Amino acid sequence: MKKYLYVVKTQIIKSMTYEFNVYGNIVMQTIIMITSACFWKALYKGQGMVGDVDADSMLTYVVLSSLLSVLLITNVERRIETSVVKGTVATDMMKPVNIFGIYFAEDIGNILALVFQNMLPILIIGSLMVKVPLMADLRDLPLFILSAAESFLINWLMAALFGMIAFSAVNIDALIQVKKHLLRLLSGSIIPIWFFPPGVSKVLGLLPFVYIYQLPLSIYIGRGDRAQQLSQMRIQFLWLVILTGLFLYAQNRATRKVMVQGG
């Protein structure tokens, strides 16, 4: 455990080294957030409730989505790909620590640094320039935190699984792109899928993507009743279990493959 904590700490320091990246990211994310806010304001002009949500909640959704996107930055697939391409997989996997544990710790360290570097500034800027993102009902807070934590895990596991495809098909750039687009468009991060036709959103409700962004956000803005939220959280949890299972299976297989080849 100590080793992993050390990795977390090192990563925090590392990600603070480049002040330009830090400030550049804040500027870019601010522009995106404000553009999105204007976008929704324009759409809602002269309209009350659309898709069971009013303009005000949608603005909260925008600010929260910017904050959540920080939580969902992962590096694990790149790390795996690099280790495959550079041929260091074997030695990495033979190390006395679990290499995926190291990657996880790195991502956690990165996010912890980003909480102060990005989330806090964006929260302040968003509150000043868009709207103070107050929670619809504070009693939902535990539910929100739980679902956001699961979001993070689902997102990380999916990234790790995509990364592990590199073990067989070395170059995964295109696949990473496919995943990125799916995530961007089908998770509700830009446009919530409740604006999609019922048939489409029902199908998307079965896929893991909406449980990464949209579920915690809709809990936060209080869309739907408790029963609806709980049933969605059940599906989210189910996906977490499925992905964990897949991950453990893939990890075992990958380890065995490396052991057999002997590096």
Add this chain to the structure above:
Amino acid sequence: MGKAYRELIHYLDVTVQVIKMAFMTIIEYPSNIAGWLISNPLQFIMGFAIIKFVVASFGQINGWNYGQLAFLYGLSVISHALSMIFFVQGWFMGYYVIEGEFDRYLTRPLGVLYQFFFTNINIFGVTDLIPGILVFIYGCVKCGVRIDPLFIIQVIIILTGATLIRGGIYILLGSTSFHTRSAVDFGQYTQEIMDKTTMYPLSMYPESMQFILTYLIPVGWISFYPVSALLGIDSACNRMLVPFITLAVGILVMLIAGVYFSMGLKKYESAGN
């Protein structure tokens, strides 16, 4: 004149060779082809579907109907695709700066920016082009646009200008890494901002933002003003004039980007040491 002509022939000759090599590289790695063939069209087909859903939920967007939005979206995606083919490396300029990859370009007798973009030409960008053209033609049909030679020439002028504007912005952002010496990649962010501002009518945004996006970061000229002119949505936009304004803005942005890049290149530190 003779010298400029010989220069041009030289650059064209190298360009042909570079494109040949890009195709050879694609053939070297056939497994990538399928990935890009799925990934790129997928994103735009889904993006287009989303616009349809938004229109279905909210009705017309700031007075623009679905056909007009398709026209706007199509034009925007085509210029995006062109910028992906020629200028996408701008997103990764930081890596080239940090890794010292500009050494090679600086020691060869061709323009550095030319080599940077063209020796890394991204043929796969064509896969973005196809969905763009399809949606654009769909938009033309929906809006009852007559496709005559004049229209085609106007569209080509607009696309040239629009591609230059996008490319110039990528260069400007990328060139910051000469000064910051960091390999930060703002590509994803840039694209997200561009999507929101070129695929939806600019007139829906507050006036201050419209001002910025017209004069300071002139993305309005990529698709919004040209389409307003071509479709006659805004009578203030002259059909004959606007395509040329777009082209002029494109050239201007490129020139500024070129100057900024050259300033950066003077501060280039190579790698190591």
Add this chain to the structure above:
Amino acid sequence: MIEAQNLCKDYALKLKEPGLKGALKGLVMPGYKTIHAVRDLSFHIDKGEIVGFIGPNGAGKSTTIKMMSGILTPTKGRVLIEGRDISKYRKEVVRNIGVVFGQRSQLNWDLRLGESFELLKHIYQIDQADFDRTLEDLDQILGIREIIDKPVRQMSLGQRVKGDLVASMIHSPGVLFLDEPTIGLDVSAKYALRKFIKEINRVRKTTVILTTHDLGDIQELCERLIIINHGVMMEDGNLSEIVDRIAPYKTLVVEYYDESAPEHPGCEMTEHDGNVAKYKFLKKDLTAAEIIADLSNIKTIKDVSIEEAGIDDIIKIAYGS
């Protein structure tokens, strides 16, 4: 041919402090300091010379060679190649230079080696007959034909360096710059590289400028050395002249029949181990024969040998100061 006038290069270096607190401080108030990598370097290189730039890591030799080849813009001063400033007329001047930078390749990783040459043919506008002839000539020295159809990514380092050497000479430049070319190479690849440099210098009169840490490179290739440390020129001159000046001594090694060894008034005894003693003497004051004669008057000598001051001594002295 090449003229460097008062070359200076400064870098801004970001200060890093240790630990989490230091990282946070760097984020809020980054501090910078200026590094003077090269300070006021002037020299002149004639056509057909082979010049070695040596100096410890961080001495500024790579920076210098990169300014000479147009990669870095000098903070002050300028580089003229055949009378023209390389920063001002980059495109014209670089037609006449070739570059090989040790760890970095200019070859296309994904394609067969020949494709990279083909691209250069178009870039430098070489006509087919010249191209074929040059390739033929270079093949004679390096044996490139057997790897020309191999994808670069599948090549060994030695093969890749051969590819890079051909790529750097395909347009028959008058000047070839090499930055630590032999780094990481095995003996036979090093041999091929040195042979190549000597050949192109002899046959084509190519001016060669290289930086290296390899004593073998210096010994075999460089007629002239420029020693740089802390961005300042320490020595510039003929290899043997520098040896004479920096290390004007030889060492006489004498073996006796027993463990006692006499002193000699004109020498310093640097080592005395068992039956062997080492006498260091200045070349201008004494000859080895005189010392041997003096010593054998005192004591019977079994065997003698002479150690010349080598390049490694020079480097030790030059780097140490």
